[in-house]
Amino acid sequence: MAKGLLKLCYLKIIDENSQGLWEKSVFDDTYMEFFMQAQFYNQDGKYQTFQELVRHIPAAEKLHYLVSTAAINYIRQLNGQIPDITNGLGKLCLPFQHFRFEILQSHIHHKKHHKVAVYFYSEPLIWLDTIHEQLLITHLHQKEALFNDNEVITEMVHLEANLTISSFQNL
């Protein structure tokens, strides 16, 4: 009856136009961290942008990791729920434990050019069916109930921009 196990990945992009308080905090603090940490790779101040730094100093790729330290405590504030993606009733419904942080672009003098991405990877979900453009899913802890032909609580998630299926596994 179930089609398989899948994980969803939601890409959240944060830049100077981001509105929410959470987004603004992530924007401000990751920019400050970028400004600080970039100086290690750019001690003579030769490069202005993240792209220039990475092109000329390959080790500067590690800035993704280093700057993520400014975002981690904000990501913890999400209480293990992928933000923005809601079920058919408008509630957050995708638990996550793993994320990936990436600097898309930045500039050591111009904060407005700072842009980062957070990829949220959902915990495994049981994909039951697809109804119109929505995935009918249930959470993994309901697997036993499902296999025992008991009623299970389901969620419906619309596959929208920046939300994709990142892995699949047969049940």
Add this chain to the structure above:
Amino acid sequence: MDRKDFLKRGLGSLAIVPFFTACKDAEDVSPDTSTTTGSTNTSNTSGSCTITATETEGPFPTKVPGSLVQNDITSDRTGTKLTVKITIQNKNNSCAALANALVDIWHCDANGNYSEYGGTGMQSTNYTSVHFLRGRQTTDANGLVTFTTIYPGWYSGRATHIHVHVYNSSGKSLLVTQIAFPEDTSKVVYAQGVYASHGQADTTNARDNVFGDGVGTEMSTITGSVSAGYVLAHTIVVSA
């Protein structure tokens, strides 16, 4: 920084780090989860329009420090306890203590690995913490910061060291440097415990391509023992 270190550290790519909700620090605890499931703002008028979701904002965020800001940077690493006491002095102010400077330190674990590589591509990793042996503190009125960590291990081509990056309170870089270790102490540490299987360091301070030109201002003073733990004291002079 030296080339080998650069190359080694350059292997890292995009960080994929596991996320753990069970935070140790109280300040990490986010607001009540009920904020994510608040009532939906329904409209009195019927129609085909979609109800606006009120939950997408998520929990109310509060300003939080980065995860580097911590005294105990040991995380899940094991090794001989080391307390690192670094005093920052300002050359431009008669070598007086520099308060409110930000001090980052980082070093490798007993096996010579840095916390840098979360993984590559789309694969996630099973790391049990987001980073280890990296930390940031702000100097007090005496110019002092203190970290609790483990004695650094070593990796091929480098003498034992701790990296330090000192910033002013605005985040502007003041100095990037490294702290050197007395070899007789390292020999004792590397002969025991989790260090023993990795053996003795293959590079002396004299042959090291960072410290080889002399460790006059970079050599630390270390006291203590394997059983009691060690205390490293070091003064760094910057121009602020």
